[in-house]
Amino acid sequence: MEIRDIIKKVKQIEIRTRKKTEATLMGQYHSAFKGQGMTFSEVRPYQFGDEIRRIDWNKTARFREPFVKVMEEERELTMMLLIDISASMDYGTHLQLKREFVAEIAASVGFSAAGNNDKVGLILFADKVYKVIPPQKGRKHILAILSNILTAEYVPAEARTDVVLQYMMSVFKKKSLVFMFSDFEDEYDQKILRVAARKHQLLGMRIYDNKDNEIPDVGYALFQDAETGQQMWVNTSSARWRYEFAEKQKQKVKGVEEDFENASAGFMNINTGDDYAKLLYQYFRKR
Known part of the structure; x- marks a missing residue:
């Protein structure tokens, strides 16, 4: 993606999210998190x-x-955006790629924070931490964060959410509001999740595409794991195979939700076609 394309995309996201941020999210963000520390x-x-x-x-x-x-x-908060850049996040069959959808949500919460004079930082991760942008204030800083999300090199590796949480806790000591974006397809250490949720206000945001949960009948098809590169032929015409795949995905998501709940952390399950502003508004109101 060329520089002019990046600038154009960032501007589009800013314009698209501005109304949602100002009309819907900023007030709820302020009332939900300001003064809790x-x-x-x-x-x-x-x-x-x-x-x-x-x-x-x-x-x-x-x-x-x-x-x-x-x-x-505490009148000033620090928001940290932890974003999974494993290859499975660079994918989408709906209106947009997961990475573009993540950038839009990050813009909304980031501009909400900036509007309340809070600092926002970014960590891009997969099997390890790949990039860190320290927390700063201001609109220009949010635009720089969006540019980094959109231009990140997505890597064929498993996403280790426990590794990024451990890194964040070792580097950023002050209690922060943490948004962690991932599809949570990979294993993680539940103990570290619990420790992170005690030290910070943690919200896990599972970003998924329809095809992550259910596979359509397209006959025999060659499937490849975007992160491991492993390939296998599958007969998607088998109703039993499709059912078992969907059930396995349901159980995996349920397990992640339970892990976050047991850790006293928030969790949201967001499809790339969902109205994320409405879902965030509802979450902030509950707080």
Whole structure:
């Protein structure tokens, strides 16, 4: 993709998402996440009505009278976009490729964050971390992030969501709002998922195409795994084979949803033809 094509595509995404962001998402984003984090401000003497759990026991013991910690809301958030660039994400049979759909959703949440004066960062990953853009503020920064998403070289490797979460936790210590985009087709370490969800506000976003869940009857066909390169012939005319494939996919998605739920993390299942703004709006309202 040439530079002028990239600029054109980024501008198109900005225009397409601007109305959704301003009219639908920005207000809900603000109310859902602003002020949820708390930072230490000062210590003062205990007053009637203060919460017991706010007592500073060290200072209370030293001065032999109760003191409490005063906390204040964090007015500035950091949003991290973790995006799977394994080959299975560079695919689509509906209106657009998964990668283009991800870029559009990333634009919506990114511009929502920018509109609330929050920082946004990007990590592109597959079997390892391939690119990191540190969190910054502003519209131009979001446009640069979109350009990187659209021009990323998608790699034939398994997506290790646990590897990118572990990396993020080691580099970005401050509690962040984390959007992780993937089709979650590959295995991961559930323990790391749980640890990440405790340290950050984590939302897993499974981006899928219709053909990820169900295979149509096209007779004998040669299938190739986009990530491993493994090939095999399949008789898609077999109703039993199609049924078993669909059931296997359902169970896999159900397992991922349960893993995120058990980790106290959010999870969304979004088809490339869905109205993602509506789904995000509903998710933000629930928070």
